[in-house]
Amino acid sequence: MRHAYDMLLRLYPIAFRRRYAAEMSFDFADGWAEARARGPLAALAFLRRAAGDLAVSLLREWTRGARLAIVAATAGVTLLLWSLALRPWLWAWNIRQLPPRPATAADITEAELLMVAAGAMLPVIVVLLWSMRLLKRRA
Amino acid sequence: MSAVPAHQPLTPAVFHVLLALADGDKHGYAIMKSVEEHTSGTLKMGAGTLYGTLQRLTDAGWVLEVTPPQALTARDEKRRFYRLTGEGRQALGTEVKRLEDLVRLARRSRGVPKTARH
Numbered sequence: 001m002r003h004a005y006d007m008l009l010r011l012y013p014i015a016f017r018r019r020y021a022a023e024m025s026f027d028f029a030d031g032w033a034e035a036r037a038r039g040p041l042a043a044l045a046f047l048r049r050a051a052g053d054l055a056v057s058l059l060r061e062w063t064r065g066a067r068l069a070i071v072a073a074t075a076g077v078t079l080l081l082w083s084l085a086l087r088p089w090l091w092a093w094n095i096r097q098l099p100p101r102p103a104t105a106a107d108i109t110e111a112e113l114l115m116v117a118a119g120a121m122l123p124v125i126v127v128l129l130w131s132m133r134l135l136k137r138r139a
Numbered sequence: 140m141s142a143v144p145a146h147q148p149l150t151p152a153v154f155h156v157l158l159a160l161a162d163g164d165k166h167g168y169a170i171m172k173s174v175e176e177h178t179s180g181t182l183k184m185g186a187g188t189l190y191g192t193l194q195r196l197t198d199a200g201w202v203l204e205v206t207p208p209q210a211l212t213a214r215d216e217k218r219r220f221y222r223l224t225g226e227g228r229q230a231l232g233t234e235v236k237r238l239e240d241l242v243r244l245a246r247r248s249r250g251v252p253k254t255a256r257h
Contacts, residue, residue: 012187020190023218027168027186053185060191 001047002029008054013133016061066132073124081117149234152192155182157201157223157231164205166218167193193221201227 005028009021028050035046063070149157159165159173167189174184196202205222223231245251 016190016194019194020186023167024186024190026218027171027189030168031171031186049183049185053187057185057187057191061187 001032005050011058013061062129066129069128069132070125073128074121077117077121077124081113081120084116085113148237149230150192151182152184152188153196154231154234155184156189156192156196157227157234160202160221160223161228161231164208164220164222166207166220168218170221196227197221199226200224201230 002025006021006025009017009024012021031046031050032043035042155174155177156170158177159170162173165173167186170193171184171186171189174182193202197204201224202221203224205220207218207220
């Protein structure tokens with residue numbers, strides 16, 4: 001179990017890993033031994049807690065110092081996608097009513113929009129994280 | 140690296156780590172056990188949260204790494220120990236004072252149930 005945890009510790013940013021991974025591994029081993037001694041339910045609860053902590057702290061460590069940029073990028077991409085979905089440049093700005101038309105294959109569906117949103121946000125976040133780390137390293 | 144703001148309410152993780160270190164130098168696992176003990180098991184801090192918090196506190200100058208004390212087990216010798224600095228102690232004191240003021244205010248309030256005022 002400790003070996004698996006040690007493998008997962010490799011997912012942390014390198015600076016954090018170099019500084020704390022050995023201690024985290026020790027602590028996990030001690031906690032795991034203690035939980036196992038208390039029984040299978042305690043061991044299960046320990047693993048669940050360790051997995052939750054790992055997920056949350058991984059996200060926290062990777063986004064440290066770049067959270068504002070991620071919020072700004074997410075807001076920007078959301079705005080862009082909503083404007084693509086609503087297409088205000090096609091709105092009839094004059095009062096004249098346009099006749100209703102049936103949906104065509106060219107119209108974007110909500111599911112497609114969600115997929116585009118997810119796909120568009122991911123590279124933006126990755127590029128932001130990468131550039132923030134690069135800037136930090138240069139500083 | 141983001142430093143811990145000095146005049147804002149501390150997060151529960153920061154507060155409990157500072158409180159654990161107020162008793163004396165400790166390594167990470169001892170801090171975790173101390174937090175668990177202080178909160179009667181309601182807060183069990185994971186390693187990722189603990190070391191992330193320690194990193195922020197070290198960067199802010201509230202906590203520093205110290206050489207392990209003498210007469211330790213072989214296992215503990217491999218661990219790093221952490222100590223509360225004067226600034227950290229001051230921040231903890233400020234937070235305790237803030238919490239005391241809040242509790243005093245709540246106890247004076249008529250809307251708070253009597254059972255919570257003791």
